[in-house]
Amino acid sequence: MSYENSARIINDDIFDLVNETFSREKSSRNIEGRVNFFDTYKNYFVLTDDGSYSINSKEINHKVETLHTSTGAISESFEKFIKPMKFDYTENIAVLDICAGLGYNTSAAIANFMKNSKANLTIDMVEISKATLACGLLVPSPIPEHNITKKAIENELIMQDYATLSLETTEIPENISINVFIEDARQTVQKLDDNTYDAIFLDPFSQNMAPELFSLEFFREFRRIIKNDGIIATYTSSAPVRAGFIEADFYIGLGPIFGRMQGGSLASPNPEMLDWSLPKNDEIRIALSDVGIPFRDPGLNNESKDILNERTLKRQNARHNTKISSAVKTPIFLGQKMNDEKLKRRVERNLTKMNIPSTTSPQAIYIVEVEDDYRKKQDFENNSRNRILEMKKRLKKVKKGEIKF
Numbered sequence: 001m002s003y004e005n006s007a008r009i010i011n012d013d014i015f016d017l018v019n020e021t022f023s024r025e026k027s028s029r030n031i032e033g034r035v036n037f038f039d040t041y042k043n044y045f046v047l048t049d050d051g052s053y054s055i056n057s058k059e060i061n062h063k064v065e066t067l068h069t070s071t072g073a074i075s076e077s078f079e080k081f082i083k084p085m086k087f088d089y090t091e092n093i094a095v096l097d098i099c100a101g102l103g104y105n106t107s108a109a110i111a112n113f114m115k116n117s118k119a120n121l122t123i124d125m126v127e128i129s130k131a132t133l134a135c136g137l138l139v140p141s142p143i144p145e146h147n148i149t150k151k152a153i154e155n156e157l158i159m160q161d162y163a164t165l166s167l168e169t170t171e172i173p174e175n176i177s178i179n180v181f182i183e184d185a186r187q188t189v190q191k192l193d194d195n196t197y198d199a200i201f202l203d204p205f206s207q208n209m210a211p212e213l214f215s216l217e218f219f220r221e222f223r224r225i226i227k228n229d230g231i232i233a234t235y236t237s238s239a240p241v242r243a244g245f246i247e248a249d250f251y252i253g254l255g256p257i258f259g260r261m262q263g264g265s266l267a268s269p270n271p272e273m274l275d276w277s278l279p280k281n282d283e284i285r286i287a288l289s290d291v292g293i294p295f296r297d298p299g300l301n302n303e304s305k306d307i308l309n310e311r312t313l314k315r316q317n318a319r320h321n322t323k324i325s326s327a328v329k330t331p332i333f334l335g336q337k338m339n340d341e342k343l344k345r346r347v348e349r350n351l352t353k354m355n356i357p358s359t360t361s362p363q364a365i366y367i368v369e370v371e372d373d374y375r376k377k378q379d380f381e382n383n384s385r386n387r388i389l390e391m392k393k394r395l396k397k398v399k400k401g402e403i404k405f
């Protein structure tokens with residue numbers, strides 16, 4: 001089965017209905033199918049708390065995700081993807097919207113830009129599924145600027161002979177250019193020019209559903225195509241994702257919290273674009289434990305399950321060799337006195353395998369004293385990336401017995 005057919009996209013029922021609707025539009029040249037779609041199939045859309053609609057994903061391993069948070073689909077776009085950006089509105093702006101879905105992130109970017117700038121905006125939207133983009137034409141627009149996005153999507157779907165009629169009446173403003181790539185984002189990024197984007201929105205399904213869109217190799221392409229002051233925003237707080245950004249030579253920072261317990265992740269080649277450090281324990285786990293092993297996709301063409309399996313193997317091999325076991329969250333106890341004797345035994349069993357005799361041993365203190373300088377507000381010197389790399393280096397020295405304590 002080709003990757004396009006197995007990719008994690010929208011729920012099969014709505015997928016079929018949308019395809020049928022556009023196929024009928026082609027044969028009948030009748031507008032009714034599209035115009036009545038939402039009222040007829042409203043039950044397939046998921047109403048979120050801010051009044052905007054989402055849809056469910058395909059069922060994968062008995063799990064269904066919605067395309068957006070239930071706290072508010074369009075609010076999520078503004079909160080997680082637009083707010084952390086530091087656009088210079090006097091300059092032209094270029095945005096890459098990966099996993100464009102219904103086009104909400106693009107629409108939020110357009111709304112923000114139109115409010116603040118008279119310069120030019122280019123948005124490259126990338127989405128693997130025509131039916132999902134077509135859903136963007138069928139859903140009620142949550143903000144007026146979504147009609148601009150709809151026009152761009154419709155143009156591309158007509159070009160690709162999926163849609164037939166031109167029903168979107170909103171014009172795309174002259175200073176806004178929107179390109180729609182309908183393909184695997186891993187193929188698209190390889191075609192994009194160096195040093196191009198001020199912002200990259202990374203909005204796939206979760207890492208277990210779509211690890212191929214969070215891999216180190218994918219991020220290395222981002223490093224090539226992003227400008228030095230550019231920012232990548234993604235909603236996930238996952239350790240392998242953050243570790244991947246660091247290995248791909250990015251600085252990382254904490255993204256906004258919205259509809260989740262933890263903040264998302266931001267990455268930039270320039271640390272001064274990122275205000276907030278990751279939480280301390282996240283830094284420690286990424287630096288020292290096997291959860292900080294990123295997803296790998298060397299040819300940018302592997303299947304999700306192979307990427308997950310390969311990482312599981314790598315984690316097993318790294319445990320007690322180059323990384324502290326992540327079991328019972330061992331690394332976060334470094335430098336701490338522990339009262340729970342049973343837990344302490346388990347933690348110290350893992351630590352001794354890395355030449356760290358106990359949680360309060362000089363070796364343990366040496367590794368985590370890097371965190372003594374922790375500041376929430378980060379800058380050029382004092383930031384999550386630098387601390388993570390320093391702790392990694394120290395763990396290596398301790399394990400190799402290079403330092404006498």
Ligand SMILES: C[S@@+](CC[C@H](N)C(=O)[O-])C[C@H]1O[C@@H](n2cnc3c(N)ncnc32)[C@H](O)[C@@H]1O
Nearest residue numbers: 009099100101102103104105127128184185203
């Ligand atoms: C969480 S949703 C994105 C929601 C979207 N940003 C919006 O504003 O509506 C994830 C999207 O990723 C798309 N997708 C899955 N695999 C992909 C791939 N390899 N390349 C590009 N898009 C992909 C899915 O079809 C789905 O629309």
